[in-house]
Amino acid sequence: NAGVTQTPKFQVLKTGQSMTLQCAQDMNHEYMSWYRQDPGMGLRLIHYSVGAGITDQGEVPNGYNVSRSTTEDFPLRLLSAAPSQTSVYFCASRTGKGTEAFFGQGTRLTVV
Amino acid sequence: GNSVTQMEGPVTLSEEAFLTINCTYTATGYPSLFWYVQYPGEGLQLLLKATKADDKGSNKGFEATYRKETTSFHLEKGSVQVSDSAVYFCALSSGDYKLSFGAGTTVTVRA
Numbered sequence: 001n002a003g004v005t006q007t008p009k010f011q012v013l014k015t016g017q018s019m020t021l022q023c024a025q026d027m028n029h030e031y032m033s034w035y036r037q038d039p040g041m042g043l044r045l046i047h048y049s050v051g052a053g054i055t056d057q058g059e060v061p062n063g064y065n066v067s068r069s070t071t072e073d074f075p076l077r078l079l080s081a082a083p084s085q086t087s088v089y090f091c092a093s094r095t096g097k098g099t100e101a102f103f104g105q106g107t108r109l110t111v112v
Numbered sequence: 113g114n115s116v117t118q119m120e121g122p123v124t125l126s127e128e129a130f131l132t133i134n135c136t137y138t139a140t141g142y143p144s145l146f147w148y149v150q151y152p153g154e155g156l157q158l159l160l161k162a163t164k165a166d167d168k169g170s171n172k173g174f175e176a177t178y179r180k181e182t183t184s185f186h187l188e189k190g191s192v193q194v195s196d197s198a199v200y201f202c203a204l205s206s207g208d209y210k211l212s213f214g215a216g217t218t219v220t221v222r223a
Contacts, residue, residue: 040215041215048210058210094211098207099144100146103157104155105155
């Protein structure tokens with residue numbers, strides 16, 4: 001049972017480059033989210049989705065784009081990378097409101 | 113809005129010591145409360161949860177009790193091991209689509 005799978009695990013980008021972080025889950029969860037983790041700040045919500053075709057912004061959405069064309073996949077796009085986007089990114093999925101989240105292994109992104 | 117405040121670290125303990133990590137919250141309604149653990153280089157894993165007042169979550173020797181009167185969900189373990197070295201996050205979900213996390217507490221257990 002794969003759970004939540006994120007790729008890549010590590011990535012280095014130059015300022016201004018774009019890229020897509022991939023996230024897939026095989027648990028048929030409706031809710032999926034992207035978080036970034038920075039030292040001393042816990043996890044902050046970037047974007048989330050409550051089902052295929054439905055997305056919304058979290059706390060820190062600027063510079064990121066998402067789409068949800070299938071239940072399984074929820075990619076995160078960085079439009080024009082900036083050093084402030086250097087972080088560890090986690091994708092998570094949940095069955096519904098009030099339930100626990102299942103996390104991927106994370107993507108460590110460095111923007112130089 | 114919802115928020116979680118947890119004890120700042122880092123915390124360094126000797127093996128077999130008692131561990132407490134404090135967590136308090138602010139939320140509307142009746143939130144579900146969680147503790148997550150993150151081992152080095154890994155994603156977050158659910159450690160335990162509680163969904164209503166006075167519930168006690170427990171797992172791997174860790175316990176936390178949902179205290180509505182003090183809006184707290186403190187994590188405890190009676191005798192820690194080196195393998196418990198990790199970052200611990202308190203989190204809540206209050207009937208919406210989002211999880212709110214505390215800043216995380218780094219725990220190091222020395223042999």
